[in-house]
Structures are given as structure tokens and as C-alpha cells.
Amino acid sequence: QVQLVESGGGLVQAGGSLRLSCAASGRTFSSYTMGWFRQAPGKEREFVAAIDWSGGRTYYADSVKGRFTISRDNAKNTVYLQMNNLKPEDTAVYYCAAGSASAPAENIYSYKYWGQGTQVTVSS
Numbered sequence: 001q002v003q004l005v006e007s008g009g010g011l012v013q014a015g016g017s018l019r020l021s022c023a024a025s026g027r028t029f030s031s032y033t034m035g036w037f038r039q040a041p042g043k044e045r046e047f048v049a050a051i052d053w054s055g056g057r058t059y060y061a062d063s064v065k066g067r068f069t070i071s072r073d074n075a076k077n078t079v080y081l082q083m084n085n086l087k088p089e090d091t092a093v094y095y096c097a098a099g100s101a102s103a104p105a106e107n108i109y110s111y112k113y114w115g116q117g118t119q120v121t122v123s124s
Contacts, residue, residue, distance in 0.1 A: 003026070
């Protein structure tokens with residue numbers, strides 16, 4: 001069992017930056033692929049970024065490549081999402097998720113454990 005708690009969301013102007021954190025409980029954190037997803041009002045939840053168990057491989061949605069960076073600290077059981085050059089279309093609730101290391105990192109169905117989400121609002 002893994003419990004995930006996101007933090008770091010907020011209101012920011014377009015062009016600004018935010019850093020999301022996701023703290024995980026459980027001794028097996030380092031064995032999971034960790035992902036960030038987001039859901040805007042009226043839209044389906046979508047993949048944003050993921051990182052493998054070692055931190056050696058990362059995956060990004062095309063819409064955030066070059067602007068967002070995912071990282072993890074297995075010693076602290078924490079995964080991060082650094083978001084730069086934010087745009088109004090990045091406004092959404094951002095969710096942290098833990099999934100199987102053997103499943104496709106971009107696939108929402110690869111993830112078993114989910115946090116409650118943190119709101120990110122980007123004003124124009």
C-alpha cells in the first residue's frame with residue numbers, strides 16, 4: 001500500500017513557475033514508476049510526466065516538453081514536478097500516481113495508487 005500527498009499548487013501568472021511535490025508513504029516507493037497527471041474542468045485526466053524507479057528514464061507529454069521536469073528522491077520518498085513557463089492551458093488539478101515498473105509509463109491504467117490532487121491555476 002502506498003499513500004501519496006501532493007503539495008505546491010497555487011495561483012501563478014503566465015510565464016511563472018511552480019514546483020509540485022508528492023510525498024509517499026511505504027517502504028517500496030523506490031520500486032514504483034511515478035507519474036504526474038492533470039485534469040482540467042470538463043476534460044479527461046491526462047498524462048503529464050513520469051519517471052522510472054531509478055530516476056534514469058523520464059517521459060513527458062508533448063505539451064509540457066521543455067517546460068516541465070520530473071525528478072525523484074528515493075531517500076525522501078518524494079517525487080517532484082518543476083513547472084516553468086506556465087501557460088493558462090496548464091490550469092488543472094495535478095495528481096501524483098504510483099504504478100508498476102513494468103507497465104507503460106504514459107498509460108493512466110498503469111497506475112494503482114493516486115493522491116488527492118493539488119490545484120494549479122495560471123492566469124493570463
